[in-house]
Each structure stands twice: as C-alpha cells, then as structure tokens.
Amino acid sequence: MHAIVALTVLGLFLGFLLGMAAKRFKVENDPIVEEIEAQLPGTNCGQCGFPGCPAAAQALASEGAPVTLCPPGGKSLAETLAKMLGVSFDASAMDDGPAKLARVKEELCIGCVKCFRECPTDAIVGAPKQIHVVMQQACTGCGKCEEVCPTMCIEMFVPPTTLPEWRWPKPQHEVVARAA
C-alpha cells in the first residue's frame, strides 16, 4: 500500500516538474521562419548560398538576408517575401537576365546518372549508359547538374521567347519635367 502511494506521488510530482520545465525552457521557434519556408521552392538547390531552403528561411527571418536571394523563385517570390517581412526591395535589381534552363549536349553524355541523382525536381530522365534528357517544364535552372557532370555535357541556356510568353515592353521614353 505504501509503495503504491509513494510511487503515485512521485510520478505526479515528477510529471509536474517536467511540465514546468517544458514551459520555462521552451525553445523559441519563430513562426515566421515556417511561413517563409512554405513560400520557398523547397528544392534545397543552394543557389542562395545557404544550405537549403530551411536555412535560407532562417536567414531571411533573422539575419536580414535579401528577399531577392532565390533565383528560381524570381520576382514574384521576392515580392511575396517583401510583403511578409515588411521590407522594400529594388525590383529592377532583380532583372539579371532571363531565366536559364539546363540542356544535355547529347554527344557528350556518357550516361553516368550523376546529374539526375542531384536534380532537386527530378527533371532529368535517364538510366545508366543511356543518354539523359532534361524535361524543361520541370527544370528550375538551379545548375546543380552542371556542377556534377563529369564530361561538362550540361549547359545552361536561355530558352527563346515564344509567342504566348511574349509581353509588351514598358514604354521606353522617360517622362522628364522640363525646367521652366
């Protein structure tokens, strides 16, 4: 009987202690980090210079990394991030040329399967000793495949603009007020 009471009391006391400790020493997990991470592509391609999207989200939230850091996300992602973080950014600074895509030079490919293991979106199709091919609809242009290719058979190219993708340019003539 004594044993049962002692163990119950001990259990309750220790449980209470643990509960208090969990409250008191709670690790602050910034909800904004999770929110940012949900917006990022999640491919962990590393083009931003951080080891993967979670790290980039952390850097954006606390280390003041620029919202323009993600090339696959492009301008629209930068705008969403800027809105979330309440910062402004220079949209014109983002226009560093059109988006690039990867392409396999078929005469150089030896079918080593290195690139398609690396591709964060599974955009490369291939098999050992078969020529690989990049499915351009799925390619984000992160260039990871280019880095691992032993024969340098992957090139990053700018896809030509097609008619449905063409957009009206901004009127060029700047309106300048003349001094009276």
Add this chain to the structure above:
Amino acid sequence: MRLFRFKGGVHPDEHKVTTELPITPMPIPKRLYLPLQQHIGAAAEPVVKVGERVLKGQLLAKAKGPVSAPVHASTSGIVTAIDEFTAPHPSGLPVKSIIIEADGKEEWVDNIIPIDPFKLSAEEISIRVGEAGIVGMGGAAFPAAVKLNLGSKHRIHTLIINGGECEPYLTCDDRLMQERPGPIIDGIRLMLMALQCNQAYIAVENNKPAAQSALRDACEAFPEIEVIGVPTRYPMGSEKQMIQTLTGLEVPAGGLGADIGVIVHNVATAYAVQQALRHGRPLISRIVTVSGGSIKTPANLEVPLGTLAEELVEFCGGLSETPKRQLLGGPMMGTSIPHLDVPIVKGSNGVLALSETEMRLQPSPQPCIRCGRCVQACPVGLLPLEMAARARNGKVEDALDFGLMDCIACGTCSYVCPASIPLTQYFNFAKGELARKRVEQQKSDRTRELAKARQVRLEREAAEKKEAAARRKAERDAKKRAEQAAKEKEAAS
C-alpha cells in the same frame, strides 16, 4: 428603337476612302503561309505531312482543346514546309506555320454539303461552325463556335451583329454588308438557331447608309432581325460598348455579354457561318481593306488566308512613298508591324501604310498635367492617368485596383492625351506583367510539388531498400535454419 449612350469615346477622322470600291478578288499567290495559331486559345495541330498534296478547303491542322480552331488550305497545292514563320503580331516573333506552294488548279476538296442547315439542331450548327475554323472576324479572333455554344448554358435573349466598323480607314465590313446582305442575313438566322434566341439586331454606324439600306432590304422578310443605325463614335464596335448602346445594359466587370443574355458577333462572322453551312466552305478567305496615304490605289480585297501583306500592297499598285507606319488592322487598335512579310490571317481586317502627313505628330511624352481628358474619354469609365502612373512605377497591383483588367485597350486615352503619354502601351505592359507573375507563381508552385514528390520518392526508395535487405536476411536465415535442421536430422538418423 431607343438607344443608350456609353460614356466617353472620340470621333477620329474617318479616312474611309474605300467605301465606294467594290470587293476585288485577289489572285492566288504562289505561296501561302498559314500560321497554326490564328485565334485565341490553343494552337491547331497539323494533320498533313511535308510533301503532301492538299486540296482547297482541306483540313490542314485540327483544333486542339475546347478553345481552339482548325486551319484549312486556302488553295490546292503541295505542303512544302511546316516551319516557323513571322507571325502577324506586334512581337514579330515566329510561329509554327504550314507553307503551301499553290499549283494554281484551285481544286476543291469533296465536301459534304448539308441538306438544309435549318434542319440541323442547335448543337450541330455550332459543331459545324467549329469544324469550319470560324473565329471572330472583327479582330479578336475568338473561336465562334464557343460563343455559339453559350446558348446552352446561358439564356440569350439578344444576338447583336456588329457592323460598327468604328476604326478609321477600314471598310471591309461596310463593303460586305453592301454587296452580300443576303448571305449575312442567312448566317444570322442560323446563328439565332444555334443560340436558341429569337431576336437579332444588326448595329451599323450611321456613316454607312448604303450598308444599312442594303441590309434593311434583305431582312424585310424576317421580323426577328432588325437593322439599327448607331451613332458614329469610336469605340462603337467594341463588344461591351455596343451592348450598352443597344440595350442600356452594362457588362459586369470581368464578365461576358452572355452573363446579361447578349452575344455579339461580327457581320463577317455571320457571313462565314453562312458559307460554311450552306456551301460547306471552311474559312479560307476574308475581306481586307488595303489603305493609307502611302498606298497607290487603296482597295477592298477578298484575300485567300495566308497571303503575305506585301503581296496585297503590290496588287494595289505598291507604295507611293515609304510609309511612316505599317499596320495590320485599324489605326486605333491595329498591330504595328516592322515589315510587310507577314501573312493575312483570320482576324486581319486591314493592311494600312500611313504616310507622314496622316500620322499625328507625336512629340516625346510630356509629364501628365492631370487635365483629366483621358478620364472623360475612357469609354469604360476608368481613370487612365492613375493607372498609367502606377504602371510606370512598377506598381501593377495598384493599377489593378483601378480596374486595369476592365480596360479594353481601345486607345482612346492615348488619342486624346495632350501630353502624348502612351497610356495604352502602359496598360498593355501592366497586363503583361500580371500575366508573367501568374505564370511565375504557377511555376514555383509546381517546383514545390516536384520537390515534395522527390522527397516522397527518396523516402520510398530507402524504405524499399530496407525492406529488401530485411527480406534477403530473412531468406538467408531460413535457408541456414533449414540446412541446420537437415544436418541435425542426418546426425540423428
């Protein structure tokens, strides 16, 4: 009939010098360039091969998807290539086209002419219209069958046939109405059947009295069709403005005419419908006005689709001087093209070569003085100056709040702006920006999905590997045990 007035609008100089000139058939050129995308929607898919001989009216490319239109051969000849060719588009980018070398025989394909189109059901009519490759001939080139099908989803009480032709210079619809009113009325009756609607108005601007009287004579026997003279004011020929003028109803923002029970079709579309249903002829030619101060002898031509604009100009005696600007379509909404080596497509209603004297002098843009003339002129009731200021500063979302998507790009605001600000161009730019953002967003959503799918795949593969290893181990153990058992048995015996 009581007419209503839409807000704003302008009355530019008409320049309709070709009103009196009858439609002249254009001889078949040596080569025809038929883009697979001559309409809004998905590009058509070729069904012929290079080297194949095709007959006039033969199907070259079939429609792909619900909003698309097929392409037919404008003459008989050999398909020499299916290749990229400059599109009649402001970008000047190439688009996949079927190129036919004409053999001059003009041999028609054996087509089945329906017994009596008026015995067909509403659905069959729109199917046939779709098969004939008919699109809106007023310029927008939206597949006509899709619009005729709306009768099944919405209750359509009025069909408006647009004979406004409010763009300066153009007279192709005017001539069609003057010369072929009978077939137009016939086509309208068929369209009414397809829409299950029993009232049609043909709206013709009051600067075309000959066309009005020709149509009135032709529709005397049909009380359901009425010709209405509407004031000459740009942009009368715009669908929403025309609906407002005739019915007093405004199409809701982001909506369609069908939402308020009205459908608008161009007169030339009605004519094409009649040709397809009565004679089994697909849309392979159209009437084009060739005009402008730099054209030697302006004319209205009936042109086989795919003919180069250059050849039209040559047929009209060539250029009298180097034009300041060359356009496909009217001067207000037409497409400025750098050269004339582009084909005439289903939606091309004019080829214009404007001389310097005709062009309004366009000094470089000055700052906006907020005079509000664009606001007065805007037929939709928007604030062009506010939208342009936002588009210029890259704040397209803010422009959206000012009703950017309701802008019909009619160019009236640019026309009246005393500071020569290219307002319409800013709106085109802003709309493009929004479209680009939408596409980018889709791509990044897709990337996220792909990355997730890859994660799932990697996990599954790892699990499978583990499972396989476990299975192999189990098999090995079982084997070992069996061997041991056998040995023990042996030893025991």
